[in-house]
Amino acid sequence: MAHSDNLVEISGLNFWYDKSRPILSGIDMAIPRGKVVSIMGISGSGKTTLLRLIGGALKPRQGQVKVAGKVIHELDRDGLYRMRRRMGMLFQFGALFTDLSVFDNVAFQMREHTDLPEAMIRDMVLMKLHSVGLRGAHRLLPSELSGGMARRVALARAIALDPMLIMYDEPFAGLDPISLGVIGNLIRRLNDALGATSIVVTHDVQESLKMVDYVYYLSEGLIVAKGAPKEMQASAEPLVRQFVYGEPDGPVPFQYPSADYRDDLMLNR
Amino acid sequence: MFNRFAIVNVRTIGHHTVNGLWRLGYASRFFALILLQSGTSFRRLRLIIRELYFTGVLSLIIILVSGLFVGMVLGLQGYQTLQTYGSESALGVLVALSLVRELGPVVSALLFASRAGSAMTAEIGLMKATEQLSAMEMMAVDPIARVVAPRFWAGVISMPLLAAMFSAMGVFGGYLVGVVLIGVDEGSFWSQMQNAVDFREDIVNGVIKSFVFGVAVTWIALFEGYDAPPTAEGVSGATTRTVVTSSLAILGLDFVLTAFMFRGV
Amino acid sequence: MLDLWVGLFVCAGIGALLVLALKVGNMSGFSVADSYKVYAEFDNIGGLKPRAPVKSAGVVVGRVADVTFDNQSFRARVTLYIDNRYKFPKDSSASILTAGLLGEQYIGMDGGGDDHMLKDGERLMITQSAVVLEKIIGQFLYGKAAETGTEKGK
Numbered sequence: 001m002a003h004s005d006n007l008v009e010i011s012g013l014n015f016w017y018d019k020s021r022p023i024l025s026g027i028d029m030a031i032p033r034g035k036v037v038s039i040m041g042i043s044g045s046g047k048t049t050l051l052r053l054i055g056g057a058l059k060p061r062q063g064q065v066k067v068a069g070k071v072i073h074e075l076d077r078d079g080l081y082r083m084r085r086r087m088g089m090l091f092q093f094g095a096l097f098t099d100l101s102v103f104d105n106v107a108f109q110m111r112e113h114t115d116l117p118e119a120m121i122r123d124m125v126l127m128k129l130h131s132v133g134l135r136g137a138h139r140l141l142p143s144e145l146s147g148g149m150a151r152r153v154a155l156a157r158a159i160a161l162d163p164m165l166i167m168y169d170e171p172f173a174g175l176d177p178i179s180l181g182v183i184g185n186l187i188r189r190l191n192d193a194l195g196a197t198s199i200v201v202t203h204d205v206q207e208s209l210k211m212v213d214y215v216y217y218l219s220e221g222l223i224v225a226k227g228a229p230k231e232m233q234a235s236a237e238p239l240v241r242q243f244v245y246g247e248p249d250g251p252v253p254f255q256y257p258s259a260d261y262r263d264d265l266m267l268n269r
Numbered sequence: 270m271f272n273r274f275a276i277v278n279v280r281t282i283g284h285h286t287v288n289g290l291w292r293l294g295y296a297s298r299f300f301a302l303i304l305l306q307s308g309t310s311f312r313r314l315r316l317i318i319r320e321l322y323f324t325g326v327l328s329l330i331i332i333l334v335s336g337l338f339v340g341m342v343l344g345l346q347g348y349q350t351l352q353t354y355g356s357e358s359a360l361g362v363l364v365a366l367s368l369v370r371e372l373g374p375v376v377s378a379l380l381f382a383s384r385a386g387s388a389m390t391a392e393i394g395l396m397k398a399t400e401q402l403s404a405m406e407m408m409a410v411d412p413i414a415r416v417v418a419p420r421f422w423a424g425v426i427s428m429p430l431l432a433a434m435f436s437a438m439g440v441f442g443g444y445l446v447g448v449v450l451i452g453v454d455e456g457s458f459w460s461q462m463q464n465a466v467d468f469r470e471d472i473v474n475g476v477i478k479s480f481v482f483g484v485a486v487t488w489i490a491l492f493e494g495y496d497a498p499p500t501a502e503g504v505s506g507a508t509t510r511t512v513v514t515s516s517l518a519i520l521g522l523d524f525v526l527t528a529f530m531f532r533g534v
Numbered sequence: 535m536l537d538l539w540v541g542l543f544v545c546a547g548i549g550a551l552l553v554l555a556l557k558v559g560n561m562s563g564f565s566v567a568d569s570y571k572v573y574a575e576f577d578n579i580g581g582l583k584p585r586a587p588v589k590s591a592g593v594v595v596g597r598v599a600d601v602t603f604d605n606q607s608f609r610a611r612v613t614l615y616i617d618n619r620y621k622f623p624k625d626s627s628a629s630i631l632t633a634g635l636l637g638e639q640y641i642g643m644d645g646g647g648d649d650h651m652l653k654d655g656e657r658l659m660i661t662q663s664a665v666v667l668e669k670i671i672g673q674f675l676y677g678k679a680a681e682t683g684t685e686k687g688k
Contacts, residue, residue: 055407081409089407095400109408112415322536326543369554430547437550463557470585472554 006030007165007197008054013063015049023049024221027063031214036191036198038208040243041218042252047201050218051167054199055089056080067165085113088158092170094150096142102129102153103138109160128156131193132186148179152186159190165197166190172204180204184211205244209233217243219252296492299413303421303491306414310422316415320423324385328431331384332377336435339376340442343367347443348451357453361462364443369466369475370531373436375523378482381428382515386490389420390511393494394504417495421487428483429476436475474530481522486515569596569615570654574628574641579610580664582630582639588614590643595620598641614641616652623648627660639664 013027059073129135132152188211209229217225242250347363447453497507588596596616625646
């Protein structure tokens with residue numbers, strides 16, 4: 001297996017559910033090993049779909065997605081499952097198994113995919129929980145956790161088998177400022193500690209620009225801008241400026257497409 | 270105007286029919302997947318045992334209480350009617366046959382659908398809505414093998430057991446009302462019943478019925494949950510659909526099975 | 535803890551099934567393997583159905599297996615399964631009787647005196663058909679009419 005510098009290579013990717021409304025068009029991306037890359041864009045720009053395509057949950061209509069040199073959508077079921085064991089994913093809002101305790105959630109993958117003795121699993125689980133700061137909470141149930149805590153447990157679960165690729169779907173959504181800082185910090189530290197590669201899909205500009213190495217900006221299924229965080233902040237591209245500085249009106253219009261205002265108010269009789 | 274009304278309705282009916290057929294096909298494929306993925310459930314019995322608790326044990330109260338009441342009503346109503354023909358001693362026969370052949374399997378299946386079936390739908394629907402199923406997929410664990418199949422087998426195993434308990438409680442209820450309360454002769458109550466209820470014809474057929482109902486109800490409940498739109502309204506709609514579809518399926522299958530089994534007896 | 539409840543549940547379920555099987559029903563346990571076949575021809579079988587009991591002295595000794603129409607003799611041909619434990623002489627008789635006044639019909643067998651016993655596939659020679667209500671009423675009326683006629687004629 002050839003070890004290129006890029007863990008994930010996407011070329012000419014097109015995806016749609018309905019051909020007249022493409023979700024992703026002509027995406028070319030290269031995500032180097034060991035880096036934290038952020039994919040940003042407003043809601044509906046196709047970011048989550050991109051994550052799904054990388055994880056093999058969706059198949060591209062055109063183009064190719066390669067992870068660690070293997071074309072994801074050409075793998076058979078066993079091959080795909082083997083690949084997925086080397087990937088970790090943090091879902092929006094955590095998606096912890098509500099009927100299992102925090103401990104059992106993190107231990108889930110270890111118990112399903114390895115034959116390790118319980119004693120060893122216990123040590124590993126506690127270590128993972130310690131790295132996210134929740135070792136003491138291992139007996140709790142997901143319903144007893146706050147949003148931020150649940151997110152951290154989900155993160156511990158995602159890195160349970162020391163994956164080579166960690167994907168984050170809106171990890172900052174709905175968190176208080178302290179938790180925001182914690183998660184951002186963890187994403188960077190864990191990535192470096194594990195020697196993994198991370199892809200963060202988000203629209204939280206502040207947090208992500210603090211810790212990522214590279215940014216892709218998606219708009220309506222196209223890559224509109226890409227570069228290091230500093231470049232993005234200094235970008236003159238109107239779409240990027242509006243996003244980074246949170247301007248209410250610009251290339252993404254404030255008003256939803258509607259009829260003429262005067263007509264609607266029946267002023268033009 | 271009438272024309273347009275008719276056309277719209279025919280189109281809607283056609284649309285619903287095609288939709289229904291498509292769903293049926295999808296549901297059948299789902300059923301096949303459950304059977305194929307059942308290996309994990311049997312290799313790790315803990316999974317089935319856990320689900321047996323939630324579908325079977327937690328349904329016990331309603332099944333036993335309902336069985337008792339149904340049996341008691343049968344005893345009461347049966348006595349009233351048999352009395353006019355001077356055949357009170359046949360009360361045991363009436364209660365036992367009604368329960369074992371029909372009421373036991375059917376009523377317990379209906380109760381099971383409402384209690385355990387809807388719970389299963391809601392649980393799976395919610396897991397889908399909160400992305401737990403997707404998370405499992407991304408962790409290379411097939412949710413059908415891990416979550417759906419154990420519940421299926423738990424339902425299929427529970428159903429005949431619950432139906433038997435329902436019938437047994439019912440006979441006891443009939444005994445309570447008939448013999449203890451009203452005063453029908455105890456000896457003839459039991460002996461006539463034993464004479465009339467045949468193991469192979471009645472009891473085995475009843476068990477087969479409840480097994481078939483178990484498969485149908487559990488399949489419908491799991492499918493509706495798995496296919497539910499991942500929203501609050503989606504899950505609640507799916508739960509309602511489970512109860513309605515299961516009930517219709519039970520009654521329909523009951524007719525088919527009864528016609529097949531009790532031909533010419 | 536959970537396991538305990540599930541174990542109890544399954545036990546209770548199987549227990550209920552056993553109670554139903556043993557106390558409520560009767561495992562007639564009549565299996566075809568432990569029986570031999572015997573035929574009998576009747577003029578009229580009335581309401582006799584397959585799986586009806588074959589009783590002798592009031593005790594169930596077998597089951598009716600099949601009822602067919604013999605197109606040559608224009609009689610009903612009934613196949614009986616008799617339990618292997620019971621042997622009947624060749625000159626035994628079979629009658630179609632009714633349980634109670636309006637009950638189901640069954641075959642009553644009376645043992646004969648012959649030294650030779652019936653073997654598998656042999657035929658019972660002495661049979662008595664079912665009592666058909668219409669025929670009795672008809673006979674009664676005919677008898678009554680004949681009586682009145684004779685009286686008138688005197």
